[in-house]
Amino acid sequence: MKIVLFTHPSFLTSQSMPRFAAMLSDGMEERGHTVDVLSPKPLFFNIPVPAQFKKWFGYIDQYIIFPGTVKAKLSSYPKETLFVFADQALGPWIPLVADRPHVIHCHDFLAQQSAKGQMPENPVGRTGVQYQKYIRRGYLSGKNFIAVSRKTQADLHDFYGSVPTVSEVVYNGLTGEFSKGGMAKMRERFSRQTGIDCSKGYILHVGGNQWYKNRQGVLEIYSAWRSLRGPDIPLILIGAKPDERLMAALKKTGYMDEIHFLSGIDDDLLKTAYAGASVFLFPSLAEGFGWPIAEAMASGVPVITTNEAPMTEVAGDAAFLIERRPANAALKGQWAKDSALVLDQVLKAEEQARENRIDMGLENVKRFDSKKTLDLIESIYLKVLEKNI
Incomplete structure (x- = not known):
């Protein structure tokens, strides 16, 4: 042909x-x-x-x-x-x-x-x-x-x-070999290559500055979660350099020293970042497919994403779901708090419950x-x- x-x-x-x-x-x-x-x-x-x-x-x-x-x-x-x-x-x-x-x-x-x-x-x-x-x-x-x-x-x-x-x-x-690795080893490697202390774990997001990727929502959820007095683990955002609007949102969080934007990283470091993460946070407003959901699951990481298609198509029954961030500014604060409770639940889950969810994700991504x-x-x-x- x-x-x-x-x-x-x-x-x-x-x-x-x-x-x-x-x-x-x-x-x-x-x-x-x-x-x-x-x-x-x-x-x-x-x-x-x-x-x-x-x-x-x-x-x-x-x-x-x-x-x-x-x-x-x-x-x-x-x-x-x-x-x-x-x-x-x-x-x-x-x-x-x-x-x-x-x-x-x-x-x-x-x-x-x-x-x-x-x-x-x-x-x-x-x-x-x-x-x-x-x-x-x-x-x-x-x-x-x-x-x-x-x-x-x-x-x-x-x-x-x-x-x-x-x-x-x-x-x-899925393009590329994403796989579950030894978490402690992956965190040590990621910390060494980035200079960020990730020994206690970290929350990961992968995506650009496009409006639908909702990076601002990621910052809002993290800030709301930290107000719950959760463990002081960092937030890592991999993708494009933050634009002016996102930098303004970052300054409002009060956690600038613990929120890290990484851009221009190679595929090997990305795979390491996935495999060492405590949780993958992907609250997109919309997508065409949602590659990172599948990549995170293939890497053995629990995923939190939005409860709308196509995120739900890709995630199947294996992800933790949150509401879509509302367009109404008056409702965004409550959305962040509600989403933070889900994040807290995932991070505090017992080891067996965590592994069960990871296994569900690994099974789910066989479709891709x-x-x-x-x-x-x-x-x-x-x-x-x-x-x-």
């Missing part, structure tokens, strides 16, 4: 999308298929201009230069070629090949929902609304979709207005096997190509 894989340009800052695209490309090549990867080159984007113009110059590369490049290549691809889009956000390119066999992977519709005013935590300006309409017009020309969760599939159907010709759910597979994920995706690709749809 000849596959042409469209991916986000390398000059964007996403971390999960390149990982997903690499999984598709490498996985299909390992299965004997030929894969060409197409993405815009940073031509206008590399022109030295003030930062506020960078995005717009990147749009020229993506939506003016790149489509012309693709059109020039299309005639060289044989009739039996399958065109794959790594993300529905690449919608503006989909009309280029909508009349040829194609598959569109869907991760989340949070930007689309925000543009329609459905996410009060993430208001969108006029240009953002128009941009999301532009993306939507593109992916609505497609017919064959694979969603990473049933929640994402339901959102797709909502925006599509019906069920597309092909609409499948294939859960993400990368080989199985790629096998299912391959079968859908072949079906679409065979039926020429």
